[in-house]
Amino acid sequence: GQSLEQPSEVTAVEGAIVQINCTYQTSGFYGLSWYQQHDGGAPTFLSYNALDGLEETGRFSSFLSRSDSYGYLLLQELQMKDSASYFCAVRDRGDYKLSFGAGTTVTVRA
Amino acid sequence: KAGVTQTPRYLIKTRGQQVTLSCSPISGHRSVSWYQQTPGQGLQFLFEYFSETQRNKGNFPGRFSGRQFSNSRSEMNVSTLELGDSALYLCASSTGTGGEQPQHFGDGTRLSIL
Numbered sequence: 001g002q003s004l005e006q007p008s009e010v011t012a013v014e015g016a017i018v019q020i021n022c023t024y025q026t027s028g029f030y031g032l033s034w035y036q037q038h039d040g041g042a043p044t045f046l047s048y049n050a051l052d053g054l055e056e057t058g059r060f061s062s063f064l065s066r067s068d069s070y071g072y073l074l075l076q077e078l079q080m081k082d083s084a085s086y087f088c089a090v091r092d093r094g095d096y097k098l099s100f101g102a103g104t105t106v107t108v109r110a
Numbered sequence: 111k112a113g114v115t116q117t118p119r120y121l122i123k124t125r126g127q128q129v130t131l132s133c134s135p136i137s138g139h140r141s142v143s144w145y146q147q148t149p150g151q152g153l154q155f156l157f158e159y160f161s162e163t164q165r166n167k168g169n170f171p172g173r174f175s176g177r178q179f180s181n182s183r184s185e186m187n188v189s190t191l192e193l194g195d196s197a198l199y200l201c202a203s204s205t206g207t208g209g210e211q212p213q214h215f216g217d218g219t220r221l222s223i224l
Contacts, residue, residue, distance in 0.1 A: 030210040042114075042200065043153070045212035087152060091210050097166050098143065098213065102152040 022088035133201030141206025
């Protein structure tokens with residue numbers, strides 16, 4: 001199986017940049033995904049890195065380094081609506097199970 | 111295109127009872143996965159169904175079971191409910207093929223055990 005670690009909480013002000021790190025232990029996986037979940041809502045897919053490097057989608061970017069077993073989600077120009085929980089996830093190549101990290105709660109202050 | 115629909119949205123049960131939750135995936139999606147989410151926890155994987163077959167299963171007791179129908183709709187059942195089963199149960203659908211595919215989640219069923 002997989003083990004994913006990410007910080008539990010991050011607080012920042014509007015307009016700031018936040019980086020959420022995700023370290024994992026797995027023997028083989030397809031790629032690293034990120035999901036956002038607002039309080040009381042459903043998780044929604046944000047980004048996916050199949051290969052090493054940076055993927056940019058608007059204000060959000062995601063990075064993967066397989067050699068370092070590490071990835072991150074970068075939130076730029078923070079807005080109040082970005083206050084949510086963010087989860088990293090990997091799918092094992094062997095049993096095809098998708099495992100999630102415990103989530104990082106991002107709080108954006110005015 | 112309609113999203114993933116879960117019913118009911120809220121449910122209150124007592125210990126020892128059993129419960130069945132329903133999930134209708136996005137049209138054309140053949141994979142349905144179920145997750146349990148509790149405060150402070152991530153999404154704990156329960157099981158995944160693909161084309162009516164359980165493809166894999168998480169580390170939950172046998173009280174948790176599921177099935178998928180030919181129209182890809184899925185149900186999960188929990189028998190002999192315990193207080194610790196109180197949680198948000200999320201269903202997610204995807205195409206289920208071709209490596210990693212984004213999971214599309216429903217709004218969940220919030221189950222409370224008294």
